[in-house]
Amino acid sequence: MDKELVFGHQKPDTDAITAAMAFSYFQNQLGYETEAVALGEPNSETQFALKKFGMKAPRVIETAANEVSKVMLVDHNEPQQSVKDIDQLTVTHLVDHHRIAGFDTAQPLWATLRPYGCVSTILTEMFREKHIEIPADLAGMMLSAIISDTLLLNSPTTTDHDREAIEYLAKVAGVEDYNKYGVELLKAGADVDSKSDADIVDGDAKTFELGGVKMRIGQVNAVELEDVFKRQDDLEKTMKSLMADNGYELFLLLATNILTSDSQLLVVGDSNLDKVEAAFGHKLGDNKRMDLPGVVSRKKQVVPPLTDAFEG
Numbered sequence: 001m002d003k004e005l006v007f008g009h010q011k012p013d014t015d016a017i018t019a020a021m022a023f024s025y026f027q028n029q030l031g032y033e034t035e036a037v038a039l040g041e042p043n044s045e046t047q048f049a050l051k052k053f054g055m056k057a058p059r060v061i062e063t064a065a066n067e068v069s070k071v072m073l074v075d076h077n078e079p080q081q082s083v084k085d086i087d088q089l090t091v092t093h094l095v096d097h098h099r100i101a102g103f104d105t106a107q108p109l110w111a112t113l114r115p116y117g118c119v120s121t122i123l124t125e126m127f128r129e130k131h132i133e134i135p136a137d138l139a140g141m142m143l144s145a146i147i148s149d150t151l152l153l154n155s156p157t158t159t160d161h162d163r164e165a166i167e168y169l170a171k172v173a174g175v176e177d178y179n180k181y182g183v184e185l186l187k188a189g190a191d192v193d194s195k196s197d198a199d200i201v202d203g204d205a206k207t208f209e210l211g212g213v214k215m216r217i218g219q220v221n222a223v224e225l226e227d228v229f230k231r232q233d234d235l236e237k238t239m240k241s242l243m244a245d246n247g248y249e250l251f252l253l254l255a256t257n258i259l260t261s262d263s264q265l266l267v268v269g270d271s272n273l274d275k276v277e278a279a280f281g282h283k284l285g286d287n288k289r290m291d292l293p294g295v296v297s298r299k300k301q302v303v304p305p306l307t308d309a310f311e312g
């Protein structure tokens with residue numbers, strides 16, 4: 001059997017990196033030959049988790065067709081979020097918890113899609129269904145991925161499956177108090193002062209095309225939103241240059257307070273601002289921002305209302 005590569009989305013978060021590691025391990029137990037790789041370096045939160053559980057980051061690749069013909073995707077399916085030569089590859093497996101958009105295949109495939117808070121939760125259930133033991137260090141990473149994706153079970157994307165998986169993985173990983181560890185992990189990823197302007201606006205950004213409008217939506221976690229917006233002038237410059245380079249018509253930055261689970265949205269662009277305002281039912285202030293109390297999930301609370309406003 002030919003070797004296959006397993007990877008998550010570009011600008012990988014803790015789940016994208018961890019799900020690739022965990023699904024690769026799972027498939028290798030079943031007799032496949034796979035390697036987990038990543039479409040970017042781990043962010044500061046993921047690095048904190050890797051260090052805590054003594055694991056190494058997967059190798060970073062730019063393209064895949066130069067090494068393999070088949071791949072397995074985790075934590076994404078939209079082609080513009082994948083490896084740039086995805087059109088030259090056969091996707092044999094997909095494990096995801098996002099909307100399906102623009103994903104076409106020439107061949108039948110194994111796909112496991114569940115609307116949970118985290119792919120690592122889906123994988124936890126897949127391991128348990130097949131009675132495959134999860135090594136303690138990998139369980140620690142999967143625990144970290146669920147904490148990251150669900151903001152320590154506070155995001156509205158959280159399901160009972162995530163709550164059950166987190167309890168189980170904490171036991172396997174030997175983490176006594178996952179709430180205490182979770183705050184440490186989220187804080188490691190929310191150290192805004194240590195990040196460059198590009199890291200803040202684009203470090204966790206994804207491209208969406210809604211109603212024919214190409215937009216970039218970034219998200220940054222912080223302990224205090226003032227730590228983000230005291231740099232607003234510089235952040236806007238970086239957003240505008242990324243828009244010019246990549247043809248985004250709009251750039252939205254969701255800054256999320258990890259302790260209160262509230263956000264502010266910064267919107268940069270010359271057109272369609274009325275649609276963004278309509279999407280959320282709030283006006284943008286003179287500072288180009290709007291308060292979004294209780295909003296923490298781009299997937300569940302930002303993309304769907306934007307989709308309605310731009311495509312409805």
Ligand code: MN
Nearest residue numbers: 013015016075
């Ligand atoms: Mn992700």
Ligand code: MN
Nearest residue numbers: 015075118119
């Ligand atoms: Mn995820």
